[in-house]
Amino acid sequence: MAGNAMTMQQSFTIFPFDPPGDVAKLRAEVRAFLAQHEAKLGVPNCWVVGDPEFSRALGAAGFLGMILPKEVGGHERHPLERYVVIEELLAAGAPVGAHWIADRQTAPLILRYGSEEAKQRYLPGICRGEIYTCIGLSEPGAGSDLAAVRTSARQTAEGWRISGQKIWTSGAHLSHVMLALVRSEEGSERNAGLSQFLIPMDAPGLTIKPIIDMAGEHHFNEVFFDDVLLPEWAMVGTRGQGWVQATAELALERSGPERYLSSHVLMTALIDAAGPNPEPQIKARIGELTAELWTLRQMSLSTAAKLAAGEDPMVEASMVKDLGNSFEQALPQRVQALVDCPSTRDDDLARLMRALLIAAPSFSLRGGTREIIRGIIARGLGLR
């Protein structure tokens, strides 16, 4: 329809999700793998929960680095085959947090823009589920306004010198390397003059300080750089092009199944607790949740297919994130409104509900706040 002035606008471009090969077989392989690790499953918000042993097992089974070339340890599968694998892992509540960022975005970025040295050093370990990464974007003065980053990289005779601070860095304490966006051109402003660097977390001059969240858990951190020395090859891509490279990653980050499945284990528990013949009110609410889940999955599949076709689905990805975050965020409160779950109740359903009630505020903050995401959608509509 596009390109014909007469035809109607469509709010969402639809791409068919059609991975190559035998998808049913692939799904069965993932489910068989999960069945072998059943004791580890059912984790709420599971993609921020790290379990290196589980990550290594996934790597050994060939489920990490799926889209990377064989010469760096990858499996040369199609991106939509990888999608099938990750949606199965997330729906089961598998603890995929340790390798999640590395497999989702750092590895593809290193493959695309990284130096030969960086590829050899990091990609095989990522594919084995042994090397984990974090993303250094936010700073104390640069949250939603990412272009305000001030952490600097200064070129010297020995290499690059990094100074400054990142904050809200998820998994920094479990990671081997950070992909950081820093200001490499002195005196530059806003989104010009930024570059991306790979910074080893054990580099001298780098300090990690935990930030405990309101659930009492340690996911994010402050990371300080005191004149950290990096070799030339640590720069990723083109000097000064960090903004374009970093924002291109965001479509990968925003449309995946993790944007609507963070609370899925609770939906599973709700349906199981309700049994095959629930009372009418519970049945109706389950029906509504099912319709929303199914629709979101179709939107996410279509966006993944558009991305795999080499097109930029920035607006569609933002729509998936906005709607998906609202769904996964509201789910624990909807369960709370429906099922009698006093705070003394201690079965699976109650435990998952309480954990997700506390975790849910983060869902529409991480990866771009709801307001920023809606601003991107509004720009796509021609309003900004």
Next chain:
Amino acid sequence: MSEQRALLCDTAEAVFAEAVVEGMAPIEAAGFDQLLVPEAEGGFGGDWGDLFAVLRIAGAKVPHLAVGERIVGGEISRPIGAFILVAQAAGAMDAALAMSIDYVNTRQQFGKALGKFQAVQQVLAIFAVEAAAVNVAGAAAAAALDKAGGDAEQALFEIAAAKLRTNKAIGQATSIAHQVHGAIGFTREYDLHKLTGPLLDWRSDHGNDAYWADLLGAMAADLGGVGLWHEVTRRG
């Protein structure tokens, strides 16, 4: 989109534009009632995806005409009727969204276009997401009907999910459309009600929220928690 479907949509745009004043006659004259009739029987040989594409346009251009029921013909079952309304709602919602965007980009208050205010931008983003959800759900229901060879019982899961999701979206989208239009959108003279009126009717017709939530909830409960996920992925 296939070239054939793109041509079909071009024709639909032109014919439905005539139908705005002339009613169903030009639609019948153009042979749209032959859309689903197989080529071997002298029809167009279109599939449910084609029907979805055409009904989107009908929903935007001639929401007051029962185009879907005329094309499908005969006794309309509730699931097929629901699918028709989802398709028409997808088009009507996109059209109401386009009207709303156009209005806020034109209407000035406090010395600037309404669309420059963040509060207005944010609610229109919600509207766009709801319209997108209906379009995606409708296209997926059409794909399920094609897979099932038009047997609505086999595509009941997708149709139920799509109609229920559409009903929810209609509630939000029509409210936002009217809110951003202000008083002018509440007048007889202004065309917004030609979209929002039918949209609100379609929310009741061929199964309201309670009907489809009960039906889909029963299916999900019967499948169980993990079984539901397996079914959703098996269906594609």
